[in-house]
Amino acid sequence: MKPEWSQWAKEAKEQFPQANSSLLPLLHRIQQAEGWLSDETIQDVASLLGLTTQYVESVASFYSLFYRDKVGKTVIHVCVGLSCALAGSDHVMEKLEHKLGIHEGQTTPDGQYTLLEAECLAACNLAPVVQRNLRFHGPVDPAELDADAFLAGDGNEVNR
Amino acid sequence: MSQKYYLLRNREIPDIDHISVYLANGGYDALRKAVNEFQPEELVDLVKKSGLRGRGGAGFPTGMKWGFLPNDGRKRYLVVNSDEAEPGTYKDREIIEHNPHQLVEGIIISSYATKAREAYIYCRGEFLFGSEQLKRAVREAYEHGFLGENILGSGFSLDLWVYRGAGAYICGEESALLESLEGKRGNPRLKPPFPAIAGLYGGPTVVNNVETITNVPAIVTYGAEWYTSMGTAKSPGLKIFSVSGRVKRPDNYEIPLATPLRTLIEEYAGGMLPGRQIKAVIPGGSSVPLLNPDKLDTPLDYESVLQAGSMLGSGGCIVLDDHVCIVGATARLVKFYREESCGKCTPCREGTYWMTDVLERMEHGLGTPDDIETLLDVADNIGGKCFCPLGDASLGVLVSAMKYFRDEFEAHVFEHACPMGEKLYDTVNY
Ligand SMILES: Cc1cc2nc3c(=O)[nH]c(=O)nc-3n(C[C@H](O)[C@H](O)[C@H](O)COP(=O)(O)O)c2cc1C
Ligand code: SF4
Ligand code: FES
Numbered sequence: 001m002k003p004e005w006s007q008w009a010k011e012a013k014e015q016f017p018q019a020n021s022s023l024l025p026l027l028h029r030i031q032q033a034e035g036w037l038s039d040e041t042i043q044d045v046a047s048l049l050g051l052t053t054q055y056v057e058s059v060a061s062f063y064s065l066f067y068r069d070k071v072g073k074t075v076i077h078v079c080v081g082l083s084c085a086l087a088g089s090d091h092v093m094e095k096l097e098h099k100l101g102i103h104e105g106q107t108t109p110d111g112q113y114t115l116l117e118a119e120c121l122a123a124c125n126l127a128p129v130v131q132r133n134l135r136f137h138g139p140v141d142p143a144e145l146d147a148d149a150f151l152a153g154d155g156n157e158v159n160r
Numbered sequence: 161m162s163q164k165y166y167l168l169r170n171r172e173i174p175d176i177d178h179i180s181v182y183l184a185n186g187g188y189d190a191l192r193k194a195v196n197e198f199q200p201e202e203l204v205d206l207v208k209k210s211g212l213r214g215r216g217g218a219g220f221p222t223g224m225k226w227g228f229l230p231n232d233g234r235k236r237y238l239v240v241n242s243d244e245a246e247p248g249t250y251k252d253r254e255i256i257e258h259n260p261h262q263l264v265e266g267i268i269i270s271s272y273a274t275k276a277r278e279a280y281i282y283c284r285g286e287f288l289f290g291s292e293q294l295k296r297a298v299r300e301a302y303e304h305g306f307l308g309e310n311i312l313g314s315g316f317s318l319d320l321w322v323y324r325g326a327g328a329y330i331c332g333e334e335s336a337l338l339e340s341l342e343g344k345r346g347n348p349r350l351k352p353p354f355p356a357i358a359g360l361y362g363g364p365t366v367v368n369n370v371e372t373i374t375n376v377p378a379i380v381t382y383g384a385e386w387y388t389s390m391g392t393a394k395s396p397g398l399k400i401f402s403v404s405g406r407v408k409r410p411d412n413y414e415i416p417l418a419t420p421l422r423t424l425i426e427e428y429a430g431g432m433l434p435g436r437q438i439k440a441v442i443p444g445g446s447s448v449p450l451l452n453p454d455k456l457d458t459p460l461d462y463e464s465v466l467q468a469g470s471m472l473g474s475g476g477c478i479v480l481d482d483h484v485c486i487v488g489a490t491a492r493l494v495k496f497y498r499e500e501s502c503g504k505c506t507p508c509r510e511g512t513y514w515m516t517d518v519l520e521r522m523e524h525g526l527g528t529p530d531d532i533e534t535l536l537d538v539a540d541n542i543g544g545k546c547f548c549p550l551g552d553a554s555l556g557v558l559v560s561a562m563k564y565f566r567d568e569f570e571a572h573v574f575e576h577a578c579p580m581g582e583k584l585y586d587t588v589n590y
Contacts, residue, residue, distance in 0.1 A: 016321060017278065018361055023343035024326055028285075062345040062502075065285045065327035077286075081247045082446065082492045083404035083478055088585040119329065119496050120247035120446075121286055124404035124476075125411050134288040142585075 001044040005030065009048035023049060023059060027066055036067040072107045072114040074151070077131040081120030089128035091142035093117070099147035113151065126158060166378045166398055167371065168414045170258035177293060179300040182261040188306055190377035194269045195314035198380075203273035207376065209384035211396035215251075216241055216332075216369030217445065217474045219395075219462045226274050228356040229364045237365040238276040239341065239355075240267055240373055242283045242290070243325055243332035247446035247496055248476030251400040251412050252370035256283065256290040259374070260297035264320070266373035268306060269380060271318045274366050278319055281370075282337050285326040294322045329500035333548055334367040336502065347504045348548035371400055391417030395461035395472075403429040405479035406436055418459040425456070425479060436481035440564070444473025446493050447553035449560035469560070485580040486565040487572050490558050491519035492584065497554035508551035511542040515558065522569065525577035532569055536562065 008029050012022035026045060031037055037045075037060055046056040060066045067075075078084075078093045093104060096115055100108050107114040123129045126138030130150075135157045137150070165171050175181045182188070194203060208223030229236060240263070244252040255263055263281075271279050281298075283291045298320050301307045309317045323341055325331050331340045335349035338360050359365020375397065379387050388396040395417045401424055404410045408430030415424065421443060425431065432438055440450045443460070448471040451458065458468040465472045480489060498512040515538050518531050539559055542551045562569060571579050 017319075018342070020343040020361075021323065021341060024324065024340070028324060028326065059343065059345055063285065063326035063328050080492075081496065082489060082584075083248055083410075085492050085584040086405050086478075086480070086484065086489075091585065118286070119499055120245060120249075122244045122250040122253045122284070124248055124250050124402065124478075127404060127410065131286065134286060136289070 001048075002033070005044060006048060009045075013049070019049070023051070023056065024063075027056075027060060031066060035073070036070050038070075070107065070111075072112050074112060074153075075114045075116065075133055076151075077116050077118035077121070077134075078104075079118045079121045079123070079127070079129045079131075081118075081124070083120065083124035084128040087127035087139065088142040092128050092130060092140050092145060095142065095145055095147050096151075099151065132157075163414075165414055166382075167262070167374050167400060168254060168259065168412060169262065170254070171414075177258055177260055177297070179261060179297070179304060183304075186381070187261055188265055188304070190380040191265050191268050191306060192312055194380050195272060195312055195316060198273075200273050200275055203269065203380070206384055207273065207379060210379045210387040211384075211391075211394070212372065212375055212379065212387065213395065213397075213462065214369055215371035215375075215399065215475070217246065217447070219472060222368065222372055225356065225368070226270075226366055228354070229274060229366065230357060232364075235278070235363050236274060236276040237360040237363055238267060238271045238274060238279040239334075239338065239360060239365055239367045240279070240281045240370060241332060241334065241337060241367055242281050242287070242294075242370045243329075243337060244284055244287075244370070244474075245329040245332055245500075246474045246476055247493065248402060248404055248442060248478040249445045249474040250402045250404075251475065253287060253290055254400075254412050255370050255374050256281075256287065257293050260293045261301070262377055263294075263370055263374050264297050264301050265306070266376040267320060268301075268311065268318055269376050270366070270368065270373055272311075272314075272316050276366065277317065279321070280341060280360070281320070281322045282331070282341055283322055283324050284332075285324050285328075291322060291324050298322055328502070329496075330502040330548075330550060333550065336548070337367065338365065345502075347502050348550075350547075392459070392461045392463070394463055399460070399472075399475055401428075401460065401475045401477050403477045403479065405477075406433050406481040406484070407431065407479050408433060415460075418461040418464070420456070421451070421458050421460055421477075422456040424460065424477065429479070432479070432481055436483065439480045439482045439484060440486070440561075441480070442470075442476075442478040442557060444471045445476035446478070446496060447471075447549075447556050448473045449556045450564060452564055471556075483580065484584060485523070485578055485582065486561050486568050487519060488523050488578065488580075488582060488584050490561045491516065491523050493557050494519055494554055497550065501550060501554075502548075505547040505551070507542045508546045508548075508554070511538050511551065512554050514538050515554070519558075522572045523578055523582055525572065525575070527573040529573055531573060532562070532566075535569075 129138035
């Protein structure tokens, strides 16, 4: 357990009128710092909030954005929803898989990148859309995509 | 197309996401008017008169929903559903990212009307920028005295929290959302009781969609007659349609209800990509049946779309053209429900797996003649037999696709291949 976590737990509990609501915010905050939620982290969160480990595990495992396996520094979500598929998302995925030498769902051996499928990211106007650590990029033209530049963080983040 | 915006005001006014700009353009005047000129009950009446209906998908009359709160002295909650994840729908994201103060103002007015003392925005976990924008807007609103104790000297007090989900479509379903807001797994609750009776922490709760609440300041400013002057008697007012798929200009379009589907696709969205013919439209998000091109003149209001054989839903309009394999497209959508089924009940959890399996097998040319009947049989065992509406939602496109395009399903089986080359996207050549 990191020393600051008990302070974070206290803040999370105080933030909402009912302490129950503090679990997801605390998991978010710790994952933001640690990258993922290990078994040990789950136990720590349980003891910090006075919950059972099983309960915290059952909640954490329900949500796709809580990573129960170690992920890379950069997590890439390629939307494979229908509107993105109609705009070529499968080719974007292929290109990134090829570049990184991994399949969807995997992490590069150097721990830099994790490549994941996402369901509709509610950004179909930007199809095909990709999130890099939850920041939107799109439309990512599958033919023009410069995978190296994209992976290095080419700054083409869109907030629209 | 130049037009005046009432919801997507960010289209006309740059930086309206900052409170100074919002205030300079009449922001929070509706709140001032609401607390100075209206009793809470009068506001509920105003919203009833406006005919505003829920924009989250079901189209339930908003004023009527507010009126269901029991008068038993328990603490009331307003919860705003910003979990937008219905494939094809991206209107709420534009509001929270670019016009968040109008939502916050709507929440304060709606809380005043429903006498809620606590309000929550449940924001989809994937909306990182959106949640940052919401948090900033809420902070700014506190700083200006629009939130907190004794708002604008009215005696009314309200606290508002932004709560981030963590990736689960089912948390858009209101009872699952409330579970998630209570720090639990997002499994839906048995209904009744409805949230108005037993919602957040068991208290009386109104759950409304982002777009629904964003309408409220405009209705207070311009009046119920203004709202009912658009659309039809049963479906009045404005709606944001998110258009995606094979059109020239995929985007959000804020238009009066009852605008014909053809106008939305051909005029607003710029028509089909060059050389393409329209094949089918999913008019209201991935959960609703397909419409054939012969239904293009359907007015986009709740009743007309229903009569045409589909539903207006969330207003996420996905347009398919003649190069799109209907089996592939259906497989993609059914897979979404497989991924997002919460697993609580068997027909949905197992049925969506089974249907996805069969559809993907067919698309890869490995289907058998029985598969068509299998699909219909599994669909029949899901329809009306699930714990929450997600199970049924997985059937809308599938069942209509098998009705209108049965020959395509059969061709996949009898030709042992996808006649269109298993392609959803076919212009790439690299
Ligand atoms: C599976 C499922 C997903 C839903 N997703 C959303 C959503 O993302 N956003 C939303 O506002 N409503 C969603 N709804 C509808 C909500 O349950 C609820 O009806 C709505 O938030 C009520 O607000 P309204 O009356 O303003 O539309 C969903 C419903 C179901 C069954
Ligand atoms: S229908 Fe699906 S999403 Fe709804 S409760 Fe059952 S398993 Fe969960
Ligand atoms: S399908 Fe990819 S954002 Fe909607």
